[in-house]
Amino acid sequence: MKALTLTAERTLTLVDHPKPEPLAADDIVIRVTQSGICGTDRSVLVGKFPAETGVVMGHEAVGFVDSTGPGVTRFAVGDRVIVNPTLYCGNCANCLEGHWNFCGRKAGTEVGLDYDGSFAEFIRLPELFCHAVPEDMDFDRAVVVEPLACALNNIEAGRLAAGETAVIVGGGPMGVVTAMAAQLYGATVLLVEPDPVRGRLGQEIFDAPEFGGRVTVHTPDDPALAERGDLVVDSVGNLLEQSIGYAAVRGRVVVMGFNSNASATVRPLALLQRGLQIIGAGDYNSMIFPKAVELARQLPLERVVTHRFALADHEEAFKALAAVPGTEYTALKVVLVPPHPGADA
Ligand SMILES: [Zn+2]
Ligand SMILES: [Zn+2]
Structure with a gap:
């Protein structure tokens, strides 16, 4: 099968890779129909996050069950699944x-x-980490369920309650998905994005009538943001100081974005006097995944996907995410589509 693997130079290369088969009794092999590019993938390629040379990258995937081990009980060949x-x-x-x-x-x-991922025609996983796509949901939406699980984890770690104000820092795909989820939880949401292209893309999404004006897009220096958020989520991962400035008295600041190079200076007295809490949620607990599948039915997640590329066009795909030196953002979520000659996906 075709797959994108990581080279020692931190680039991706399209290779012929052995097709996975079920190894353990509970293994499922999935024919990947779509695989989203995550901020983490981009971070690996720009040297901000470690990964093993030679690995098949990618982890946000949907597809059809292609084969199952003898112990698989919840799925049959042909079922549509989302990978956790x-x-x-x-x-x-x-x-x-x-x-x-x-x-x-x-x-x-x-x-x-x-562990070999989903930028490939097929991926193997234990059944435990596969979830059924609801009948009324298409793959275009289902491929964004995994980022939604991540967003829910951070929102819940920050204990967002109805009627509160949430400031979401970073208008990339994670920020937009987090903003979508936060308004569903009953919050007024201010989304912060300095890049004009991404700001405009976010604005277009949240101008849709179903959001009822509950999400507005702001540049980082907008005075309307100062000490505003009952919850502030740093979806970028290196904006803690800025995020603290957006927090209201007794606010919670959640560190969400992965950045192994970032460090920050905080004034302990400011935390003390303003009653602020800084929270790290970790990766999501898998218990939240079924909730993400369910809530995805109420959110137009597919609108965060601005581009789809064939696996072979991975360089262009990552260029759209400014993961190539000298390029700028032209996209929100980018999804890779593996080749499946003759398949009906
Ligand atoms: Zn991810
Ligand atoms: Zn363990």
Whole structure:
């Protein structure tokens, strides 16, 4: 099969890779129809996040069940599934307490980082990490369920309540999905984005009548943002100081974006006097995934996808995400589509 693997130079290359087959009794092989490019993928290619050389990248995937191990009970060949890529062992100290997102045995199970991922025609996963696509949902929406799970995790870690104001920092795909979810939770949402292209794309999405004006887009220096958020979510990962400035008295600031190079200076007295809380949610716990599938039925997630590219056109795809030096954002969510000659997907 065709797959995109990571080279030692932190670039992607399209290779012929052995097609996965079920190994364990509960394994499912999925014929990938769409796979979203995540901020993490981009971070790997620009050197901000580690991944194993030679791995098939990608972790946000949907597709059809292609084959199953003999122990698979919930799925049959041809079923439509969404991948939950947050694998956990179930057996370490953290897993035994239900904190699957802090599994201590993640090595070798990080999909698209050190476990072969979904920028490929096929991917193999245990049944536990596959979820059925609801009948009334198409793949175009389902492919954004995984980012929604991540958004819900951060919103819930920040204890967002109806009637509150949420400031979402960063108008990339994660910021937009988080803003969509926050308004569904009953918040007034201010989305912050400096890049004019992304700001305009976000504005177009939230101008739609179903959002009822509950989400507005702002540039970072907009005075309307100062000390405004009951909840502030840094979807970028290196904007903690800025995010603290957007927090209201007794506000919660959630660090969401992954950036292994970022550090920040905070004034402890400001936290103390303003009663602020800084929260790190970790990866989402898999328990939230069914909720993401359900809430996706109420959110036009597909509108965050601005571009689709064939696997072979991966360079163009990442260029649209400004992951190539000298390029600028021209996209929100970009989705890769593997080749399946003769398939009806
Ligand atoms: Zn992701
Ligand atoms: Zn574990």
